[in-house]
Amino acid sequence: MEQRPEDPDWEVLTRVAEGDTESFGVLVERHQDRLIRLCERMLGDRETAREAAQEVFLKAFRKASTYRPRGQVYTWLYRIAVNHCLNRLRRRKLVRFLSFGETGPAGQDRETAFDPADEAPDAATRAEARERWQRTRELIDRLPAGQRAVLILAKFEGLSYRQIAETLEITEGAVESRLFRAVQRLVKAQETQSRGVP
Amino acid sequence: MNGEDRKPVTDDPQGRLLMRWIHGDLAADEARAVERRIAEDPGLAARHRRLAAAWEDLRLPASAGAPEGFRDGAVAAARRLAGELTWSLAPVWARAGSLAALIIGLVLGTSFATVDHGGLSESRLTVDQDAYALLAEPSSLAESFWLTLEESEGSLADGNGNGGDGGERVP
Numbered sequence: 001m002e003q004r005p006e007d008p009d010w011e012v013l014t015r016v017a018e019g020d021t022e023s024f025g026v027l028v029e030r031h032q033d034r035l036i037r038l039c040e041r042m043l044g045d046r047e048t049a050r051e052a053a054q055e056v057f058l059k060a061f062r063k064a065s066t067y068r069p070r071g072q073v074y075t076w077l078y079r080i081a082v083n084h085c086l087n088r089l090r091r092r093k094l095v096r097f098l099s100f101g102e103t104g105p106a107g108q109d110r111e112t113a114f115d116p117a118d119e120a121p122d123a124a125t126r127a128e129a130r131e132r133w134q135r136t137r138e139l140i141d142r143l144p145a146g147q148r149a150v151l152i153l154a155k156f157e158g159l160s161y162r163q164i165a166e167t168l169e170i171t172e173g174a175v176e177s178r179l180f181r182a183v184q185r186l187v188k189a190q191e192t193q194s195r196g197v198p
Numbered sequence: 199m200n201g202e203d204r205k206p207v208t209d210d211p212q213g214r215l216l217m218r219w220i221h222g223d224l225a226a227d228e229a230r231a232v233e234r235r236i237a238e239d240p241g242l243a244a245r246h247r248r249l250a251a252a253w254e255d256l257r258l259p260a261s262a263g264a265p266e267g268f269r270d271g272a273v274a275a276a277r278r279l280a281g282e283l284t285w286s287l288a289p290v291w292a293r294a295g296s297l298a299a300l301i302i303g304l305v306l307g308t309s310f311a312t313v314d315h316g317g318l319s320e321s322r323l324t325v326d327q328d329a330y331a332l333l334a335e336p337s338s339l340a341e342s343f344w345l346t347l348e349e350s351e352g353s354l355a356d357g358n359g360n361g362g363d364g365g366e367r368v369p
Contacts, residue, residue, distance in 0.1 A: 019280050021273055021276050021277050021280060022273075024272070024273060024276050025269055025270075025272070025273040028268070028269045028272045028273065029269050032263070032264035032268055032269060032272075033261070033263040033264050036261060036263060036264050036268075037261035037263070040258075040261050041258060046262070050264075050265060050268065053264075053268075054268070054271065054272050054275065057272045057276075058272070058275055058276060058279055061276045061279060061280075062279065129257070129259075132255070132257045133257055133258055133259050135255075136255070136256045136257050136258055137258070139256070140256075151256075154221055155253070155256055156256075156258060160223055161218070161221070161223045176214045176217070176218065177209070177214065179217055179221070180210065180213050180214045180217045183217055183249055183252055183253055184213070184249075186252040186253075186255075186256070187248050187249060187251075187252045190251070190252055190255065191248075
């Protein structure tokens with residue numbers, strides 16, 4: 001595996017590629033918070049996100065020996081995570097379709113995403129925040145997979161266009177285009193909401 | 199995912215530039231140029247306001263991060279996976295050989311356990327014979343010869359292999 005001295009994670013990943021589970025533990029420790037956060041943003045459910053993040057790390061463990069580094073390790077982990085979450089969402093959609101909506105009222109499985117610790121001083125502000133989170137979630141859920149991934153990486157992970165392009169292995173032009181289209185959709189949805197159209 | 203990029207990326211360059219500016223992804227001089235254009239063009243300014251409002255309105259709750267023991271759980275799962283991978287990486291002949299040995303062992307084991315000789319299991323008889331042989335260790339070549347002869351006569355005398363061995367009969 002090619003060495004990238006500018007990213008200390010490459011050294012760790014090289015050892016992981018040799019099957020060193022202790023080094024794998026180091027990699028998990030370094031990236032667990034950001035990967036769980038990304039999975040939460042993508043899936044909208046805290047428990048599922050934790051489960052997905054563990055699966056992402058195991059995928060990384062399995063793929064470590066075959067991966068050829070081209071950038072930072074975390075962008076590689078992000079790529080695995082985004083693809084994994086998108087696959088999970090596709091599966092979830094299919095299950096919902098096949099069960100004819102028997103999985104409960106919409107939004108029920110998202111309740112765990114609302115963080116009770118992230119509380120505002122008064123009940124009204126808390127309720128407002130929750131409503132805003134729910135609205136954001138609904139808007140994000142309506143976006144096509146690629147636009148959703150770009151929007152989350154840009155808005156909530158704070159990645160630059162170049163980093164997003166590297167993560168998703170697309171061009172910067174495609175990132176620009178997807179993000180703009182995603183936000184345009186949000187503008188339309190917000191205008192529709194403000195006019196009171198359901 | 200690629201289907202979303204079918205439209206040419208050159209569509210609406212002004213909107214995409216505004217979005218880059220809102221995201222803070224423009225170099226300082228480019229950002230200043232966009233600011234100037236927004237100040238001069240009310241239509242562009244209105245467009246910018248709508249995009250920025252939609253962008254700012256996006257909020258999600260803070261993540262609680264990794265729960266206690268997440269790392270240990272992942273490492274334990276990786277260890278299990280490493281064991282599976284070692285097996286899956288073994289040469290085909292080794293895996294096939296192990297599987298064949300397992301099947302042969304199962305077949306032999308099953309037939310061995312089910313053959314019954316007059317209410318006695320063959321395995322028990324073998325153990326008893328072995329125990330006798332150990333107790334009656336021949337001290338000379340001649341003794342060994344006679345013992346062998348007696349054993350073979352006994353076996354021939356009793357079709358069930360249950361007699362003539364000079365040892366204790368199994369009740």
